[in-house]
Amino acid sequence: MTCAQTHLHKVELQTKDYKTDTKPFWCPGCGDHGVLTSVYRALSDLGVDPNYLVNISGIGCSSRLPYFVRSYKMHTLHGRAGPVATGVQLARPDLAILVNGGDGDGFSIGGGHMPHLARKNINMTYVLMDNRIYGLTKGQVSPTSQRQLKAYTTPYGGVEEPMDPVLYMLTYGASFVAQTLATNVKMTANLIKEGMEHRGFSFISVLSQCPTFNVVDDAKTFKGAVEELPEDHDVSNIDAAMHVVNMGHKNGRIPVGLLFREVRATLDERMADLVKQVGGSPDYDLRKIIDLARP
């Protein structure tokens, strides 16, 4: 395997050095403030050089996060942060890639991309900011909304079952899966940090309350439902990870912490190997390729 290029260029910076002049536009009490604080902390703990950091998002309240982080960044289309980030990462494996987005962005409109980010093991950190509702469009049910949630387009209560992003990502083959709570900045910052250090696709689901539109899943409810993983949880055991999530569904608990981690080759590493295998180089004589078309 080709030796991994570093994707974390380091500098010594303070938390404040990652802040931009743009102030967050989120409502007071929104969980996204906690996620942003955690991102600042994770970046400064790691000492990521912002010149080599690309923060990418889709559309939604949480997708505004890159505006507040000093870095190169892309604010893309609804659901498309993942594939855009894939392009950036494969083009420049030396960059650190941080993706932020909401539950609708990632698991409804962008849901078709998630399996492929995971199974291809694209080297990026995907921070899902799950408020279980569409906030920017003023409160419609999302794929993670509790059933019977009364919202903008469900005046009599929702009629669909919610999905669990973490369970999906474990199934899709993500090499790093964690869950945390926006109000727990310490845990969230640590998991983001670990995720960014991980070479491969790291997925961190953050339960991030929407005090304005989601009356069911508020900060207090989230806090009451979470349960830290047992100390002897084996992060290398995919069955154990799935079991603990499934058990949580049965008894109404949300496991938080690092659920699963494995080290395996990333797509950029495999592509570098492929280029090496064919002896590829930008100096390869074009005429040798053209000559193959001689009759």
Next chain:
Amino acid sequence: MDKNDLIIRVAGEGGEGIISTGDLITQACARAGLEVYTFKTFPAEIKGGYAMYQSRASTEPLYNQGDTFDVLCAFNGQAYDLNRSRLLPGTAFVYDGPGGDFEPDVPPGVHAYPIPMTVTAKELGGIRVKNMIALGALSQLFNVPDLPLREIITAKFTKKGPEVVEKNLTAFARGRELAAALPKTDPWKIGVPTSKSDSIVLSGNDAIGLGAIIAGLDFFAAYPITPATEIARYVARHLPKRGGTLIQAEDEIASISQVVGAAFAGKKAMTATSGPGLALMGEMLGMSFMSETPSVVVNVQRGGPSTGLPTKHEQSDLFMAIHGSHGDCGRIVLSVEGVEDCIGLTVEAFNLAETYQCPVLLLSDGSLAFSTQTIPYPDPASYPVVERKRWDGKKEYQRYAITDDFISPMADPGTPGGMHIATGLEHDQAGEPNYTAANHEAMQAKRFRKLDAVVKNFAPVEVDGEGESDLGFIAWGSTIGVVREAVARLRAEGISVKGFYPKLMWPMPVEQYEAFGASCRKVVVAEVNYLGQLAHFIRAETTLRPESYTICGGLPFTPAMIVGKAKEML
């Protein structure tokens, strides 16, 4: 008599070796120094169905697939039935018989050559050599160069071992003997080239892949779709040699998104698709325009709408290529005439994308995609390759700075001080969201006015003919090659006619259209679609009021059709 321009059509059941027979004829002719131009149709299904491969060979340059065949080689009854109406007096007809699945009722005046292909193949130990017997017969009867054929057959089967090579060469020789035993009654023979130029033979799709690699392609995002997939096949094979990579995405939305991501990261990136895929890319093309991130998208058009005629020829995506995205969304649209253009204009597509930081669409079409043509050996050094304007590191960086030419230098990630946001939101010069009236008007003007220079600096329009004329034909894409030949034939008959062949479809080179219109008494736009899409844009953007001549039967025009139209109008 040598006919210095011979068209041989091989037809039969898909899977019987029709395509490889046609390929061998084409390769052998090209190796002997002849010019070739091929045309294929095949079913949308993998096995079975009617397949056809037509090779046109000449000692003179060729621009299209021709009117109809001089020689038909039918492997089965269906091939005969489908082509019977074109078996005109004087044509030659080689068929499987006796012992084939049909007994032709040969039309009067047709030179028929029964070759027992199936029976002989079985005698020689297997039906799989049926096409070699046909090839031998064609080679004997019409002077398809014998030595190059043997060389190519040998090379083709060498990997499978000397026995397989021998078996195929034996069948080929037997086909020649069978044909030699028949009296030759027709006058057709492929001409012998007097000189041999340095040339290559490529399909339209492969040539686009080659053009991209010459342009400095770093990253290709693919999603399979007929008739564009061969571009990805070519790139997947050759790009890694130059250190680049290809990713197969989960859908076309992902592939264009990856292209935009890779281009933001400072690389040259592209994708290739057909109409259904381009329809899915519309939103991200808007982001490419809005965020001024270069993207190159090849669209190999096929019959539409919806799933349409997936393997057939049509030129019906011009509306979508030019305006397919929400909002006022700019882009540059090029279209290729033939294989040579597929190289040169693909390089140009990258140069334009890098220069103007916008989406650049390159339109090809179903018949060109699979058409193989002889072209002069392309010297890679002869193609100018342009890199994007990058920030010089002086003064404070503003990603969307309004400059004299409205082009704002870019900064690759990793450039100290170059941090910025690429966003689909309306933004100010620094990239910060800004929805004020004044800002939106100023920034839209910036994004569009930079494109004003495109027509000034790059407007490849060829005008065929000089001075005043009774009739002017306008054509785009592979229809140009058909019109070229029709115009030459009409002139040879003393008819005053001109041709106008645009390669830059958008922005439109309006002045050049106007000048052409002013020099012709009547103007006709010939294109393979129902609505007359280019004619529509000409009426909208210029003072010309052309007549629209359209067909949409899944096949290209023939020169004879254009000649007929001209005579009808004069």
